Amino acid sequence: MSRRRLFAGLMSGTSLDGVDAVLLALQPEGPLRLLGHVQLPMPAALRAEFAALHHAAHDELHRAQLAGLELARLYAQAVQQLLREAAVAAGEVDAVGAHGQTVRHRPDCGYTLQLGAPAWLAEACGITVVADFRSRDIAAGGQGAPLVPAFHRAVFGRDGCDLAVLNLGGIANLSLLHADGRVLGFDCGPGNALLDLWAQRHLQRDFDAGGEWAAGGRVLEALLRRLLDEPYFAAAVPKSTGREYFDAAWLQRMLRGFDTAQPRDVQATLAQMVAEVVAADLRRHMPGARELLVCGGGAANSDLLQRIGRLVDACEIVGTESRGLQPQQVEAAAFAWLAARAIDGLPGNLPAVTGARGPRVLGAIYPA
Ligand SMILES: Nc1ncnc2c1ncn2[C@@H]1O[C@H](COP(=O)(O)OP(=O)(O)O)[C@@H](O)[C@H]1O
Ligand SMILES: [Mg+2]
Incomplete structure (x- = not known):
């Protein structure tokens, strides 16, 4: 019998909330097992620096390297804590899949950029690191995103039934696993990104917990119509986006003429926008989803989930914990799984999702 193999996954997404680290045991046969999960918040200064690096800035090449190194230190700390808690030695781990922090995602220009100093991380952990997962897909003509649908299919897919998986990160993305085996996946648009931004501005909190503030607001119909007119929402798939597009400047443009609106009503309207976009995407691409x-x-x-639920009432909404992975573990687990694909020389992208010319082995490998 071949031995079980261990892979760690490190995710820091567009929300800039922090690092999720998971340790997965993969067996040649049988389901994957989660051996640990560590969450480390992103220090405020690093968060501010990454937010700034999404746009052209003074001395940005140097600053980007320093921010990448600081993230690598946070990654290394997360890996060490993960190994300590799971009582696993570094030498037992086959590889770490480190997503890095996206600061520019420009498939339209032929590139995407994730910072995270993978060479430094390999040196610090003494474990092989796989990083830069997205560039090869873009080089092959794809969007480089989303990459999670292949993992969603591997862990959540069931033969013969339609299943939709919605990841509500800073950006919202859907994986649509059709009963006939077809898989679609794309970024719908903003998920938490604008909700966080508005909550930070008006509540001085990182986010609107439970969506309670939004729940007490009134949807501003005229504003909602303007938001939903954003061309990205109607654009054909494959498509992907980032917080360099759906940012404070985008929101400011949309809010022109709504200066007297109550901040809470704006929050409710932004949440409604996210729900409407997701529901429209589901209706368009998987009308039979249950x-x-x-x-x-x-x-x-829960406010956001209720808004989505009211628009897709034929469809039951459940968290991934019902399938054995907590919602906050799924993306990090995907990058542990993608690291295993890279180490095994197996493709990680789905060309039908990203639009790449074909399946590609993803990632750059930094040996231990
Ligand atoms: N209790 C909560 N209520 C509402 N939103 C939450 C809560 N906990 C986390 N979030 C949202 O989830 C975001 C982090 O989600 P995550 O999946 O890590 O996104 P990303 O992949 O973009 O980092 C936070 O910024 C916040 O918007
Ligand atoms: Mg996150």
Whole structure:
């Protein structure tokens, strides 16, 4: 019998909330097992620096390297804590899949950029690191995103039934696993990104816990119509986006003429926008969906889930914990799984999702 193999996954997404680290045991046969999960918040200064690096800035090449190194230190700390808690030695881990922090995602220009100093991380952990998962897919003509649908299919897919998986991170993305085997996946648009931004501005909190503030607001119909007119929402798939597009400047443009609106009503309207976009995407691409599995930090936003639920009432909404992975573990687990694919020389992308010319082995490998 071949031995079980261990892979760690490190995710720091567009929300800039922090690092999720998981340790997975993969067996040649049988389901994967989660051996640990560590969450480390991103220090405020590093968060501010990454937010700034999403746009052209003074001395940005140097600053980007320093921010990447600081993230690598946070990654290393997360790996060490993960190994300590799971009582596993570094030498037992086959590889770490480190997503890095996206600061520019420009498939339209032929590139995407994730910072995270993988060479430094390999040196610090003494474990092989796989990083830069997205560039090869873009080089092959794809969007480089989303990459999670292949993992969603591997862990959540069931033969013969339609299943939709919604990841509510800073950006919201859908994986649509059709009963006939077809898989679609794309970024719908903003998930938590604008909700966080508005809550930070008006509540001085990182996010609107449970969506309670939004729940007490009134949807501003005129504003909602303007938001939903955003061309990205109607654009054909494959498509992907980032917080360099759906940012404070985008929101400011949309809010022109709504200066007297109550901040709370704006929050409710932004939440409604996210729900309407997701529901429209589901209707367009998987009208027969009866189950929507939700992951990402937004799975804890019950107001947002209720708004989605009211628009897709034929579809049951359940968190991924019902399938053995907590919502906040799914993306990190995907990058542990993608690291295993890279080490095994197996493709990680789904060309039908990203639009790449074909399946590709993803990632750059930094040996231990
Ligand atoms: N209790 C909660 N209520 C509402 N939203 C939450 C809650 N917990 C987390 N979130 C949201 O989830 C986000 C983090 O989700 P995550 O999946 O890590 O996104 P990303 O992949 O973009 O980092 C937070 O920024 C916040 O918007
Ligand atoms: Mg996160």
